[in-house]
Amino acid sequence: MTYGDEAGGGTPRPALVPYELPQRPRAAVLVLHGGRAEGLEPPPPWNLPGARMRPFVRAIGRATAGHAVALAGVRYRHRGWNGGREDAARDALRALEALRQRAGEVPVVLVGHSMGGRAALRVAGHPLVGAVVGLAPWCPEDEPVGHLAGRRLVLLHGDRDRVTDPAGSLTLADRARAAGAQACHLVVPGGDHAMLRGAGTWHALTARLVAGLLRLRPLPPEVAGALTAPGTEGAR
Numbered sequence: 001m002t003y004g005d006e007a008g009g010g011t012p013r014p015a016l017v018p019y020e021l022p023q024r025p026r027a028a029v030l031v032l033h034g035g036r037a038e039g040l041e042p043p044p045p046w047n048l049p050g051a052r053m054r055p056f057v058r059a060i061g062r063a064t065a066g067h068a069v070a071l072a073g074v075r076y077r078h079r080g081w082n083g084g085r086e087d088a089a090r091d092a093l094r095a096l097e098a099l100r101q102r103a104g105e106v107p108v109v110l111v112g113h114s115m116g117g118r119a120a121l122r123v124a125g126h127p128l129v130g131a132v133v134g135l136a137p138w139c140p141e142d143e144p145v146g147h148l149a150g151r152r153l154v155l156l157h158g159d160r161d162r163v164t165d166p167a168g169s170l171t172l173a174d175r176a177r178a179a180g181a182q183a184c185h186l187v188v189p190g191g192d193h194a195m196l197r198g199a200g201t202w203h204a205l206t207a208r209l210v211a212g213l214l215r216l217r218p219l220p221p222e223v224a225g226a227l228t229a230p231g232t233e234g235a236r
Contacts, residue, residue: 015094017073018102019057025103027214028070028128029060032092032116039080052194053113055203056135060111063207067216070103074116081115081138088119096126109213111206114138114164114193117155121172124151131213133206136161136193139168149180152227154209156202158191184226 034049043050053073061071074095078087092110099108108128112120117137124132125147134155155173157166166187173183186205188198195202205220212219219227 012077012094013075014098015075015077015091016098016102017075017095018070019073020061020069020071021102022068022070024068025070025106026068027064027106028072028099028103028108029064029210029214030092030095030099030108030110030120031057031060031071031073032088032110032112032120033073034114034116035076035078035088036080036115038082040078040082043076043079049113049116053116055199056111056113056206059203059207060210063211064214064216067214069214069216070099070106072099074119081118086119086122088115089122092119092123093126096123096128100128107214109133109210111135111210112137113195118143121148121153124148124153133209133213134169135195135202135206136164136191137169137172138164139172141168141171143172145172145176145179145181148176148183151176151181152213153181153183154186154213154223154227155184156186156188156191156205158188158193158195158197160190160197161193163193182227184223186223 031053033053074092076091081088107130109131110120111133113135117134120132131152155169157169170185173185176183190197211217
């Protein structure tokens with residue numbers, strides 16, 4: 001995928017949804033909610049996948065408060081990934097370019113759930129992106145990983161997820177490490193796909209990971225160790 005590439009005609013709605021935009025940001029976090037495998041219709045005004053990310057946005061905002069961190073979301077034009085159209089990834093790229101215009105050349109951490117996790121991983125080769133936190137990410141077997149070299153990835157998956165495969169995110173973490181990424185896979189015991197079981201744990205851990213990946217505070221020791229472990233050991 002070419003960064004800055006835009007497909008389709010017309011004038012789409014802005015892809016970037018700013019939540020917090022300091023006057024002089026030092027870093028940024030971009031949040032990508034989930035969606036569907038297929039669906040050309042736009043997300044509805046009351047969009048449950050989008051609403052599910054609001055507590056994450058609040059938790060990340062608290063964890064980064066006072067550090068001049070911009071916080072924004074991605075507005076999708078379509079509900080689905082839609083095969084080779086890769087609509088969510090294209091919208092993520094539009095949002096990253098808009099973020100660059102608004103915040104400048106600052107390091108970005110992407111936080112994506114489900115389809116949004118796949119989109120985050122797909123666009124992580126963008127020059128602004130330094131790290132990805134994937135929440136129950138959708139990780140097909142043939143998902144490309146070469147562009148993840150030099151990036152830091154932390155993939156969280158509940159062991160009761162029946163929508164996306166926890167084993168798929170572990171496999172992607174292994175493949176990404178082999179391609180030159182620093183990758184860590186964490187299992188959330190009892191966690192479901194919607195991240196409602198143990199929701200507070202999901203919110204708090206995600207916020208702590210984001211703050212750590214932005215070097216605002218230490219990462220959890222098990223994550224810091226896993227990211228720097230040799231081979232595929234750290235992915236597990």
